[in-house]
Amino acid sequence: MQNDSSTADSDTIITETPQKRTKILSFVRRTSKLKVTDETALKTHGKQYLLDLPRDNSPLSVQKGYKLDVNSAFGMDSEHATEQAVSAKIVMEIGCGMGDQIIYAAENDKRTKFLGVEVYLPGIARIIKRASEKSLTNIKLANADATDLITAINDRQLDEVWVFFPDPWHKNKHKKRRLLTADFAKSLVPKLKPNGILRIATDNADYAKFIRTSLDSVTQLKPTSTDRFAGRLVTAFERKASVRGDVVFEVEYVINTSLMSN
Secondary structure, X not given: OOOOOOEOOHHHOOOOOOOOOOOOOOOOOOOOOOOHHHHHHHHHHHHHHEEOOOOOOOOOOOOOOOOEOHHHHOOOOOXXXXXXXXXXXXXXEEOOOOOHHHHHHHHHOOOXXXXXXXXXXXXXXXXXXXXXXXXXXXXXXXXXXXXXXXXXXXXXXXXXXXXXXXXXXXXXXXXXXXXXOHHHHHHHHHHEEEEEEXXXXXXXXXXXXXHHHHXXXXXXXXXXXXXXXXXXXXXXXXXHHHHHOOOOEEEEEEEOHHHOOO
16 A cells, blocks of 8 residues: 555656546546646656555546545655644645646645646646646645545545536536535545535536535535635636626535534
C-alpha cells in the first residue's frame, strides 16, 4: 500500500487508456493525448502535485480499503510544519477541468490547501503546468473517480467541497450518471469537518431542481444560502450560460452538527 502523503512518479502517467468498469460513472472515459508542453510539465512537476493513488481495475479507480490522509498529503503533520500550516483549511474541488477555479483560489488564498479531483489527464497536466509556473505550493491533484477518492479520504478532514458546473446529463436515459445524488452527499458528509460546507453551482435548471430534491433529503446537510459564492471565478461555463440566457443556480449546504453521528 502506498504512503498516504506520497505523490506520483509522473514518468509513468502520460496517457489514458479506457478500461471496463461495472459501476455507473458520472463521466465518460476518453483516450487523451497530451500537448507537448503539458506532458513536459507532468513529467517535471507531477511528483510535486499529483497524488500517487493505488488502483484497482481502472486507472481512475482508488484501491478498495486504501485510506488517504489529506493532512499528510499536504505535509500538515510534519514535525517541521508551522502552526499556521497545521491549522490551514482544506478545500476539495471536484471536476476542476483545466484549473481556472483552483488556480485562481490557490493564488488568492495561499493559506488554504486545495485538493483538485479531475478524471481527464489533459486537465491534470494543464493545472500542473499552471501551478508550477506560478510556484504554487498549496495544491494537490488526484486523477481519480471522485466517488472512489471520497471513500478513501479519512473522516473529518475537509473544510469545504466545491462542485461547480458538473455534467447535468440532461437526457432521461443518462440521469442515472448524475454525480450529485443523495447517496453521493451521504458519502461526503463524514469527510467534512463540523460546520463543513458543500458549494454547488449549475446552469441547468432541471439538474438544479434534482440537486435540491436529492440533497435536501439528507438530514445531515442543511441548505444555508443560494447567493453567489464570492470566491467562485466566473468560468467559461458560466460565460457560455450567460450568452445562452441561462440562469446559474447556486446552493450552499452546511453540515448539521447535531446530526453528524446519524
